[in-house]
Amino acid sequence: MKIIAMNGSPRKNWNTAALLNKVLEGAASQGAATELINLYDLQYKGCVSCFACKRKGGEHGKCAMKDDLTPILxxxxxxxxxxxxxxxxxxxxxSGMVALLERFLFSNAIYSSEIPTVYPRKIPSAFIYAMNATEDQMDKLGYKEKFRSYENYITRTLGKPIELLYCCNTYQFTDYDKYESAIFSETAKAKQKAEQFPIDCQKAFDMGVQLVKNA
Ligand SMILES: Cc1cc2nc3c(=O)[nH]c(=O)nc-3n(C[C@H](O)[C@H](O)[C@H](O)COP(=O)(O)O)c2cc1C
Known part of the structure; x- marks a missing residue:
């Protein structure tokens, strides 16, 4: 049983990475082997439309591009x-996450009317979003609807439901005094970090436990 986390943040020790690590901790507590991939350590591009993955008699499910993403895919x-x-x-x-998804999803997609995917098994997945926006702003900006498109493509490819976690109003800087950031209240951010972020971390841990159960 192996669970892989893909970190689409260039920051390896901030909100997204911390939450992903919590998911992996939860999965490990159920006996799963875990791996975290930091996408921004890798050199790669998005899909270049070579269509090698769609060739008749070709290798469906395999992206023909050769770069750091090849072994990850x-x-x-x-x-x-x-x-x-x-x-x-x-x-x-x-953009790093979009480029990964283009390569991963398109190489596992097939233009067939019967089945949309050549991914070998049905597996569960999860998506964690970290953002400056508060929950209210996220709703007003329609973020959840905007993000749904990739979520739908992921479930279509992997075959099982996707779990979601939204981490809002994130702490963005080590020291707010050092940055021009008048539109944010450092006090509110610090409160969020002290009170809500641990709750989000617990949700991420539980998500890891659940993913193993659903696998
Ligand atoms: C280039 C850039 C654009 C951003 N745009 C948005 C945005 O549109 N909405 C938002 O809520 N936060 C935005 N943010 C804030 C990040 O989503 C937030 O700081 C998040 O916590 C970063 O994740 P990390 O802490 O894991 O690196 C932006 C940050 C950067 C660097």
Whole structure:
């Protein structure tokens, strides 16, 4: 039983990474082997439309591009559960996460009317979002609806339901005094970090436990 976490934040020790590590801790508590991949350590591009993965008689499920993502994509096909985590940049997941999903989802997709996926098994997944927006702002900006598109493609590929976690009003800097950040209240951010973030971490841990049970 192996669960893989994909960190779509360039920051390896901040909100997204901390939550992903909690998911893995939860999964490990149930006996799963775990791995965290920091996407921003890798050199890779998004899909280049070569369509090698769609060729008749070709190797469906395999991305033909050769770069740092090649072994990761192979390992993702062997995973028993996958958790994706991304900060929100300009109301979207990060470009590193988008590029990964293009490669992973498209290489496992098939233009067939009967089955949409060549992913070898049905496995559960999860997506964790970290953002500056408060929960109210997230709702007003329609973020949940915006994010649904990739979630739908992930479930279509992996075959089992996706669990979601939204971490709002994140603490963004080590020291707010050092940055021009008048639109944010450091006091409110610190309160969120002290009170809500541990709750989000617990939810992430529980998510890891659940993923193993659903796998
Ligand atoms: C380039 C950039 C764009 C951002 N755009 C948004 C945004 O549109 N909405 C939002 O809520 N937060 C936005 N943020 C804030 C991040 O989502 C937030 O700081 C998040 O916690 C970062 O994740 P990390 O702590 O795991 O690195 C942006 C941050 C950066 C660097």
């Amino acid at each position: 192979e390992n993702l096909r062997k995973a028993d559960a996958i958790v994706f985590g991304s900060p929100i940049y300009y109301s979207n997941i990060t």
